Amino acid sequence: MLAASGLVAQNVAFGMVALMMIVGAIRVVTTKNVVHAALWLVVVLAGAAAQYLILSAEFVAITQVLVYIGAVTVLFLFGTMLTRAQLGKSTDLNNKNWALGIPVALLLLGTLVYVLVDSFHADKVIDDPKSVPVVTTQQISDSIFRPYLIPFWALSFVLLAALIGAIVLARKD
């Protein structure tokens, strides 16, 4: 499953970013401060964007930054700061059902590993750095608006419904 030996720099970069992501992910759940947790989450999400860039998936990487760092974590930070973000350590951050997360995470890991191994077996992801298929944004938009138009529309309607639902819930009159 590892990339070929012609991609040493990519492998080293992958390892470093992966290490950063693991440290960040552990700190998200162990830190004693809500705002710090949200900022460690930024480290993890930025790491994911960097991994996409290493895989030369430019569009996905930028979308990751735009959506997760620019919108989702900003919303997290905004929400916590508006309501209950105190400086220093908080004591009541742990949910008492936290142990339930462990089997769920293991199940997810098992499923992903099984699916990946089952579909690729011993194939190398990339054999020759020169033959890396570069998917341009134009190709992505072509496939969204041609063969996948109906799913795209369906998703848009789900989002629209969520938007209207939020307005209905928030309106007082």
Place this chain on the structure above:
Amino acid sequence: MNAVLAADIPYWGQSLLRALGGAVVVLLPAGTIVYVFLFKLMSFMQSRLGPMEAGPYGSMQLFAEVGKWLQKEDLYPNRADRFLFKAAPLVVLLSTFMLAVAVPFGPDAIFSNFDNGVLYILAVSSISVIGILMAGWASANKYSLLGGLRAAGQLIAYELPMVLAVVGVVIQAGTMNLQTIVVRQNADSIFGWSGVGNPYILTQFVGFLVFMIAVQAELTQAPFDMPIAESELVAGYMTEYSGFRFLIFFIAEFATAGVFSLIASTMFLGGWGLPWSWFNWNSLSDVHNSMNVIGPIIMVTKMMIVAFLVMWARFSYPRFREDQLQKFAWKFLIPVALLNIAVTSILKVAF
């Protein structure tokens, strides 16, 4: 395309040049805008002279100011979150540097020629919000926190009209690559007339207006300066900052103004190019190499014009109220931008 430079200079040399170029692109506009507009233009508009003592016409005032800030003590509040307090200005400055990377300055004078330039700009411009929220929260000051929250709300609200205004340009150019957008503006014609190319300010004037208003709000310049409203919030998220860290916030504010002016010139004013019909150029490889030197000069000229518009509005209008600001974004700018997209796509398909 970049054979002239790339053939002679090794990779580390190119990287060094890029780093130096990035520093120039961020610091030079910041200094110029602060001296020419903030010190001098603002004073003349208010019938006073502005700084006159340091150097001829006060031209050395900038160095005096920087020296003053560097000497000041590095203060932080007792209960502040030390690490985040110190990191916040750097996050804001980082966002500025990342923005500058996308701007093309000539046929070969580019930091990085990549396909998703427009999307990239919109993505990294939102990173500064995190820095501002960090600064507001870590200062352990209610005014700072309120300023930070106001800034975040404002930046989120105005991100959307900015994205929508840019979509018109993307539809017309048929690409998100900023270099290609510049090429299209200089090579195309307006309904068959190719006298000045097709700078999108002429065909996308509504988009340009919406974009500039959104930029004004993103830069938190008056009339959108509620986050640092001095009569209500002391200085908003910057209240507790002093010395070098305040200087970084200050540089970031005006450097971002410069970089956004560069981006606006790239997307709406034709970027580094001159209309190609004047020189019988047909493709990017025809463009004369001297454009790598003339291009940056053209870009700086256009940047000064756009930055002048931003500063003019800043000195002329009183501050909005918080609810007026949100209403203006959601009920006026976004519908106008959506209408612009609809009209642009209809015209694009029709012609």
